[in-house]
Amino acid sequence: MNSRASQLKAFDRLLTIMDELREQCPWDKKQTMETLRHLTIEETYELGDAILDKDLEEVKKELGDVLLHIVFYSKIGSETKNFDIADVCNSICEKLINRHPHIYSDVKVENEEDVKRNWENLKLKEGKTSVLEGVPKSLPALVKANRIQEKVAGVGFDWEEPNQVWEKVEEELNEFKTEVQSGNQDAMESEFGDVIFSMVNYARFLNINPENALERTNKKFSKRFQYLEEKAKGLNKPLKDMTLSEMDVFWEEAKRLPK
Structure with missing residues (x-):
């Protein structure tokens, strides 16, 4: 693995490239936080796909794409003099230190559940009026349901x-x-x-994790259905012209394929 010095050098290289692109590339010069938003969401989903596929090479690439977006937003923030990448890093560092008093202070915890409860209680002390404030409104409903339940469980409603x-x-x-x-x-x-x-x-x-579980089933179903499509194509017979019994033969074959 790379040394800390090498890691910092690589990050500095990325910041330099971002500066150059923002100054010289016609596309990069035009971007705003609003135009990048939907692309960031897309990149995050692509990272999620790579994680579920256990494709670590792809995970590495997708993490790079997500990191680029973080650097891009920070660059835009520096241009408006609102914040830069150092502010972003320091902000999360301060949050992590404040939210982990069992590491950086004298609070004692017994297990992971104690950590979760402390986390939610600390957020309320920071000025949040509800433990549910941290659940983004735009989350997909299934993910949101899971996060809501985790949040309320963190304060003992479970x-x-x-x-x-x-x-x-x-x-x-x-x-x-x-x-x-x-x-x-x-x-x-x-x-x-x-x-x-x-x-x-x-x-x-x-x-x-219900989202992961459902996505595994989506992938499994899609793989089996595509096998069915290939078999139908081999017979030169459109699926709509096949009976359910005929299709079921290939579906059962697909279920026996290696995962």
């Missing part, structure tokens, strides 16, 4: 045992089933949301 959570899942499933039978579309949607929310909560108790 179930005690996993079986209690599963009972809640069953309760919500029964309520959803009742509304399906009633045919009330709005009520069905509301109860279906409750089912998903309770399942996300149960996943948390089992140390399962």
